[in-house]
Amino acid sequence: MFARSALPVIAVAATVTLLAGCTSTASQGSSGSDISLVKSGKLTTCTHLPYPPFQSRQGKKIVGFDVDLVDLVASALDVKQEIVDTPFEGIQSGEDLNANQCDVAAAGMTINEVREKNLDFSDPYFEATQALLTKKGASYKALGDLKGKKLAVQQGTTGEQYAQRHAKGAKLVQFEDLALLLTAVKTGQVDAGIDDNGVLYDYVKDNPDTEVTAEFNTGERYGIAVRTGNDALRKRVNKVLGDARADGRYDRIYRKWFGTAPKK
Template sequence: MAAIALTAAAGLLAAGCTSTKSDDTGGSGIKLVSSGTLKTCTHLPYPPFQSKQDGEIVGFDVDLVDLIAKELGVKQEIVNTPFEGIETGQDFNIRKCDLAAAGMTITDERDKVMDFSVPYFNATQALITKKGDPYKTFDDLKGKKLGYQKATTGGIYAKKQSKGLDIELVEYEDVGLLLTAVKAGKVDAGINDNGVLFKYVKENPDTEVTAEFDTGEEYGIGFRTGNDALRTKANKVLKKARADGSYDKIYKKWFGTTPQS
């Protein structure tokens, strides 16, 4: 009897522990990693989508996810983590976050290890150089150094397009290091998403975007595979934001224009 009582007590304790590790928001069936918090995995810096300003993490992606958190009645908590852990789905597997918003392109390979929201941003690859440098195509970069960010679609595109062209590819852990290398002349050019590069050249007039490559990319918010309740809620919020003007307002805040203009 004592053994039975001990087993029952242990079962009740385990059940109690489980309930404190997740949060059923409003009876919706949405389970969060931490009660009362929507944890967002991202990789800093990646302005204007996410970066730290005056000690606070801000950006286009941050504001969009805030809409989702508000709908759930919780606060967003941003987890800065290597991008490789995000795009491989590992961060979801270890329950590091509820979702990932990191200026992340939807690809077939990533879709195998996570689920994506509806697309929320159109992007393409672009080339950045020091002002006046004559590099506008991959052919122009023969015998030169081209930098790219690790684990990104820009890196994949650069490897594909530079085959047989004697271009030295240089990998950087994050976009901040990549852009610093371009500015300092450590590489002749860098490749990354156009939204990030146009933001950078606006603030660094000694650099310029010399070319854009129409890769037809779209960003999506990532979720643990099978986390349909949270993904469905996020999709509803994103669609509502498009309809009521909230999306355009956030877009203009970070890009100075609206998607339609």
């Protein structure tokens, strides 16, 4: 999910009301307001697995670029991060945050106008675009080459939306998560797949029988989301991200997961 996107879902007001009293004060926000967390001593993060290198399981742990960045926020609040794996629809619609299932959502999630009606985003922390994945040696270099062919898309993502608009004549095959999409391309169930460039380049490193044959300039930027109106936590996230960029911690985390320095 993952420059991921879908239709908004309106959370039930009664549910929010019942759960609103379940938070616990953890820290003072930069605005002077208390930061309240779902669980005492925990910064709970909603994500949708797998989406390497942003978040994925490594043994019993969940690791990734997003995980390391949110760990910085947790450290600044003097708490530990706890990660909840949940369907992406509930994340990007704001439903999970409104129901106090988590404090923040970090899921390789593109900031867009639809989501901004349901969530409040941090400052952007990653730039992404869409890309095309094929088996090695395939002749598909553009979406126009896939007329009459099967193109894998991930349900509810910006990649799916881009394909719907631009892959005219292609047969779109929808998959619930990234792992299923990647397997479909690798095994030849589909002719190609579209998703965020970061996750596709990460995949081909360990799967040399596949390759990224094209990128599409969609100008996407990821953000960490909080419940609408949770300005104290959003401002603290922004401060941590800004400090990490200034003191080099962001660059070190970026190199760890992408093997290169971020573009300035």
